[in-house]
Amino acid sequence: MTTTTAVANDIVGTKRGRWPVGLLLVAAPVFLVGWMIIWPIISAIGRTVWLPNEGGERSFSLETYAFFFSDQYSLNNLWLTLWTTGVCALILILICLPISLYLRFAKGRLAAYVQGLAIFPMFVPSIILSYAIIRVLGPNGTVDLLLNSVGLPKIRSPYLTPWGPVIGLVWDNIPLTVLILLSGLGAVSNQSIEAARDVGAGRWALLWHIILPRISNSVLVAVSFTVLGIFSSFTLPYVLGPAAPEMMGPFMQRTFRDVNDPTMAITQAVIAFGFCIVFGLFYVRSVAKNRAA
Amino acid sequence: MKRRAFMLSVGGAAAGMVLLPRMAFAEAGKIDWYTSSDQNILDFWTNVVKPKFEAANPGVTLNLVDAGDGPGNIAIGERALAALSTNSDPQADYFESYDPRLPDGAIDAGLFVNMKEAGLSNYSKVNPLAIDNEYSLPYRGSQVLLAYDTTKLDPANVPKTWADLVAWIKANPGQFIYNRPNKGGSGGNFVRRAIYEANGKDPAKFTTSNFAELGETALPPAWDILKDITPALFDGGAYTSGNTQSIQLLGQSAVTMIPAWSDQALSAIKQGVLPETTGLVQLSDLALPGGFSRSTVLSNGVNKDASLKLADFILTEEIQSAVLTELGGFPGVSWDYISADLREQFKDVIPTTIPSFPGGDWEKAINEGWYRNVAPNVDPNS
Numbered sequence: 001m002t003t004t005t006a007v008a009n010d011i012v013g014t015k016r017g018r019w020p021v022g023l024l025l026v027a028a029p030v031f032l033v034g035w036m037i038i039w040p041i042i043s044a045i046g047r048t049v050w051l052p053n054e055g056g057e058r059s060f061s062l063e064t065y066a067f068f069f070s071d072q073y074s075l076n077n078l079w080l081t082l083w084t085t086g087v088c089a090l091i092l093i094l095i096c097l098p099i100s101l102y103l104r105f106a107k108g109r110l111a112a113y114v115q116g117l118a119i120f121p122m123f124v125p126s127i128i129l130s131y132a133i134i135r136v137l138g139p140n141g142t143v144d145l146l147l148n149s150v151g152l153p154k155i156r157s158p159y160l161t162p163w164g165p166v167i168g169l170v171w172d173n174i175p176l177t178v179l180i181l182l183s184g185l186g187a188v189s190n191q192s193i194e195a196a197r198d199v200g201a202g203r204w205a206l207l208w209h210i211i212l213p214r215i216s217n218s219v220l221v222a223v224s225f226t227v228l229g230i231f232s233s234f235t236l237p238y239v240l241g242p243a244a245p246e247m248m249g250p251f252m253q254r255t256f257r258d259v260n261d262p263t264m265a266i267t268q269a270v271i272a273f274g275f276c277i278v279f280g281l282f283y284v285r286s287v288a289k290n291r292a293a
Numbered sequence: 294m295k296r297r298a299f300m301l302s303v304g305g306a307a308a309g310m311v312l313l314p315r316m317a318f319a320e321a322g323k324i325d326w327y328t329s330s331d332q333n334i335l336d337f338w339t340n341v342v343k344p345k346f347e348a349a350n351p352g353v354t355l356n357l358v359d360a361g362d363g364p365g366n367i368a369i370g371e372r373a374l375a376a377l378s379t380n381s382d383p384q385a386d387y388f389e390s391y392d393p394r395l396p397d398g399a400i401d402a403g404l405f406v407n408m409k410e411a412g413l414s415n416y417s418k419v420n421p422l423a424i425d426n427e428y429s430l431p432y433r434g435s436q437v438l439l440a441y442d443t444t445k446l447d448p449a450n451v452p453k454t455w456a457d458l459v460a461w462i463k464a465n466p467g468q469f470i471y472n473r474p475n476k477g478g479s480g481g482n483f484v485r486r487a488i489y490e491a492n493g494k495d496p497a498k499f500t501t502s503n504f505a506e507l508g509e510t511a512l513p514p515a516w517d518i519l520k521d522i523t524p525a526l527f528d529g530g531a532y533t534s535g536n537t538q539s540i541q542l543l544g545q546s547a548v549t550m551i552p553a554w555s556d557q558a559l560s561a562i563k564q565g566v567l568p569e570t571t572g573l574v575q576l577s578d579l580a581l582p583g584g585f586s587r588s589t590v591l592s593n594g595v596n597k598d599a600s601l602k603l604a605d606f607i608l609t610e611e612i613q614s615a616v617l618t619e620l621g622g623f624p625g626v627s628w629d630y631i632s633a634d635l636r637e638q639f640k641d642v643i644p645t646t647i648p649s650f651p652g653g654d655w656e657k658a659i660n661e662g663w664y665r666n667v668a669p670n671v672d673p674n675s
Contacts, residue, residue, distance in 0.1 A: 073664075073665050073669065076669070131541075134538065134541060138541075138542075138545065138547070139527075139542065139545060139547035140545040140546050140547045141545065157528075159531075160527075160528060160531035160532070160533070161528075161531075238534055239534050239535075239538070241534075242531065242532075242668075243473050243531070243532040243534075243664070243668040244664055244668035244669040245669065246664075253364075254475060254660070254664070257363075257364040257367075258475040258656075258657070258660040258661075259657055259660055259661045260657050
């Protein structure tokens, strides 16, 4: 064990005197993050708690946040967003884990096709996906026509209900989730699986005791990534979802543009950010844990 | 290994596309034109206006850009205003349909050309009723009417008044849908028609400046009218998110009747998006509101002079007649400047008045009030 660490240290080069190069390399991204992400966050929070009064003078006030959390309409929108995000994350893991397990262990031409199919949604713009879903799953859409042709009743269409965006968002996020889980499964060595099989472990025992503990980090990363994307999604909930309650993305856009209330829109954005940062921290923690290990 | 190579190349290609430089400079002689209107308007410009204008003005080309929706257009307007203050190139010359009051202060800053004083030879022909202010040029009008499926609803029994319409909607639950008022004019003007209904059917009552006095009393009764029909709408109270989606539902025969823009419905029928059995009807007690689309020209655009030529060109009899015949809209010029045969041919569909609801504060209050009062009025347990 000690020898490998020594070798690794040699490769990375921990000798003193080299450190400015490393710092220079990270300086540009750190500067960009500070300028384009951290600063806008600080400025947004400042603009929502430092409000002008009637005379135009600015003073500290939590009025907009108090309004948001006492307004049933806004809370319903927040709740719908959390519900959609949670349901999507759960369905995504349930769908993508079997796909990635298959891709990890299967070999041959079929696996390549399955992988291509799983990555395909990445290349479909969400606006096209939305209209396709209306055509296929919408009222009197393709599914209804097929059911009708064999004498079955129509489906209850998810279009314009909260399930519409769920279906679209799950489909849209499959590639990212599969790729992350697949990279995690790369860390599960064939030897450990064969060793477990040799001592008589069944399929479920393998999954539960050998594979899942190894990829729990990847699952966490996949969930945080999809949650971050879904929480702030716009197009799919806008086209496929109900008029009210709306998800935070369309809600913010409408407050900003159609109701012309930028302060309230920024407040909604800060609240959305507050929820997202929790998942961001999960991700950062798991990355840090990985590096320490 | 093949799979990995595939993933690598796909990832590389995707990264490459993101990194491609996205530089654009306005070009002299190429008018950067933006619209927020629906596809039929863009088609009209691509197939009718652009070839005619370019033939009449050699050396000038039109770059037609779809800005998506109103906010998309305003974003370009904001960029132009920012460019004006730094004296740089706004990369935009012409808005097909735009309210020069946005972004705030744009008129005072001198962002838009004053059309009245720009020396347009055809300005005097513009229908005075259509003029909103001097910085925008009305060139086409459209109204919202009801589009319906004649195979399911006999044209003889089609509702002709608001009261009949409400009675029909309630008698045929699930067969009517309108879109969210902020996401397209067909639903927006249906909601505004309900506001007229709740306030004595008098369009003259509403002006851009009287929201402060009238707003609080005028809107709630309209929400009650709309809440009353909610349970009888498609899916027990669903609202599409745009004009096109409403037409899609009518086209898929999921509903029997929708409010639709006259021009959009006509071109949808022509293209087969809506079947030929689609009927169109306007309410006779008071028409569903509509309005004029007004173009603006940026004063700091590289091609300002060419853009003004274009503004003058769209008011010529040739284009104004095409607005009637090709687009199914109403001309922006007075009817006297339309050829006599066309006047005769369209005299039945030419509305004597199109009520036009004021924007500004009214619009904000309608966009917010409808969402808070009408949209959530669906019992989640039903």
